[in-house]
Amino acid sequence: MSEILELSARAAGERIREGELAAQECFAAWVGAAANDDLNAYLWRAGEDGERATHPPLAVKDIFCTAGVPTTAGSRILEGYEPPYTSTAVRSLGEAGVGVLGKTNMDEFAMGSSNENSGYGPVLNPWDLERVPGGSSGGSAAAVAGGLAPWAIGTDTGGSIRQPASLCGIVGMKPTYGAVSRYGMIAFASSLDQCGPLTRDVTDAALLLSLLQGRDPCDSTSVGIDVRSSFEATLHTLEELGGEVGEAPLPSAEHGISAYYVIAPAEASANLARYDGVRFGLRAGDGDLTELYERTRAAGFGAEVKRRIMLGTYALSSGYYEAYYGKAQRVRTRIADDFRSAFERFDFVVTPTSPSVAFKLGEKLDDPLSMYLNDYFTVPMSLAGIPAISIPVGVAEPDGGGPELPVGFQIAGPAFSENAILDAAFALEQAVGFDARPPGVPA
Ligand code: GLN
Numbered sequence: 001m002s003e004i005l006e007l008s009a010r011a012a013g014e015r016i017r018e019g020e021l022a023a024q025e026c027f028a029a030w031v032g033a034a035a036n037d038d039l040n041a042y043l044w045r046a047g048e049d050g051e052r053a054t055h056p057p058l059a060v061k062d063i064f065c066t067a068g069v070p071t072t073a074g075s076r077i078l079e080g081y082e083p084p085y086t087s088t089a090v091r092s093l094g095e096a097g098v099g100v101l102g103k104t105n106m107d108e109f110a111m112g113s114s115n116e117n118s119g120y121g122p123v124l125n126p127w128d129l130e131r132v133p134g135g136s137s138g139g140s141a142a143a144v145a146g147g148l149a150p151w152a153i154g155t156d157t158g159g160s161i162r163q164p165a166s167l168c169g170i171v172g173m174k175p176t177y178g179a180v181s182r183y184g185m186i187a188f189a190s191s192l193d194q195c196g197p198l199t200r201d202v203t204d205a206a207l208l209l210s211l212l213q214g215r216d217p218c219d220s221t222s223v224g225i226d227v228r229s230s231f232e233a234t235l236h237t238l239e240e241l242g243g244e245v246g247e248a249p250l251p252s253a254e255h256g257i258s259a260y261y262v263i264a265p266a267e268a269s270a271n272l273a274r275y276d277g278v279r280f281g282l283r284a285g286d287g288d289l290t291e292l293y294e295r296t297r298a299a300g301f302g303a304e305v306k307r308r309i310m311l312g313t314y315a316l317s318s319g320y321y322e323a324y325y326g327k328a329q330r331v332r333t334r335i336a337d338d339f340r341s342a343f344e345r346f347d348f349v350v351t352p353t354s355p356s357v358a359f360k361l362g363e364k365l366d367d368p369l370s371m372y373l374n375d376y377f378t379v380p381m382s383l384a385g386i387p388a389i390s391i392p393v394g395v396a397e398p399d400g401g402g403p404e405l406p407v408g409f410q411i412a413g414p415a416f417s418e419n420a421i422l423d424a425a426f427a428l429e430q431a432v433g434f435d436a437r438p439p440g441v442p443a
């Protein structure tokens with residue numbers, strides 16, 4: 001059993017396809033591992049199945065609609081909601097022989113950097129149970145790092161795959177905007193949201209991405225492989241011009257947090273208008289319609305989501321639209337221009353993924369701004385729509401002492417440079433040889 005759990009997802013899949021490992025045995029081993037969830041990583045877990053699987057099963061952030069399975073986006077407002085359809089990402093993986101192991105906990109509607117905004121309680125970091133796993137895909141990251149899942153998918157709007165991957169010592173990648181379909185992925189900020197892999201190593205990330213990406217007629221912003229390869233050909237031309245190591249000026253990137261925390265709440269305020277007690281999940285109040293809306297939204301949304309709705313509604317209100325939303329959009333354009341110029345000189349832009357290692361549960365809950373600042377390095381790429389990966393490169397002692405915790409390294413590249421980023425990350429991964437694991441998790 002434990003031998004199965006030690007295999008990388010790719011290695012396990014190979015054994016299944018070569019008939020050396022029974023798909024059901026692999027599935028059952030992971031169901032057993034997931035049942036030991038002492039991190040509050042899962043909101044729902046599958047029973048044993050996996051007969052037709054050709055890969056090990058996958059932990060799915062609870063933001064992906066899955067027919068007949070509860071889907072909450074970490075919010076009480078969707079408690080009891082079972083979608084009538086399955087998201088394209090989960091459906092494509094199912095067709096490729098990757099079953100669903102469970103649905104993972106997350107910050108409510110993907111708003112957060114610590115998982116403490118979940119309506120179903122925080123997720124714990126397997127490296128130190130007193131610390132956050134990062135967010136908003138903290139359940140997926142903790143499940144993979146804690147040996148509760150072989151691999152997982154999450155979503156990243158401003159860092160929500162990369163930052164929890166960094167804080168949990170695993171690999172997390174946000175693909176190019178449009179590389180993976182958003183159909184059936186509950187919307188937070190539609191022009192920023194992207195699905196991507198959270199895995200133990202770069203090879204598994206490459207494999208999972210290859211199963212996820214592609215054009216989907218249900219998502220007009222998704223892009224086909226053909227378009228990708230012409231982009232990649234352009235990238236190769238860029239590489240042939242020769243790389244230069246140095247500082248890439250990104251003068252507008254420092255305004256990324258300000259722009260992101262206007263644009264994302266603005267889009268969220270529109271996307272979340274649909275949770276009104278009529279069509280989904282929770283319904284509170286039996287008086288008139290306005291009262292139904294008010295009571296349902298007051299009872300169903302958590303504090304951070306309410307804060308975002310207020311910020312977003314304010315930023316979009318007619319008197320302030322230009323001053324906030326209009327300005328933020330101009331900053332976004334400048335950040336994209338910064339990257340465009342940087343990529344004329346460099347193949348990649350590298351940064352730390354997160355300004356600190358995992359912080360303690362509760363440490364930043366009362367201070368939204370300090371929570372938001374955690375996204376300093378990840379938000380600019382989201383605003384520019386470009387891909388970036390976080391891979392673990394070392395461990396460091398947290399401020400104030402305690403056991404050593406993982407440090408992530410972010411590599412960003414031009415749109416559709418996923419293959420080049422994965423190649424570079426793989427080379428780095430091999431050179432660094434990161435083999436630390438949380439206490440009790442075998443290497
Ligand atoms: N931490 C950022 C936020 O709170 C990013 C979230 C995400 O990528 N979904 O909005």
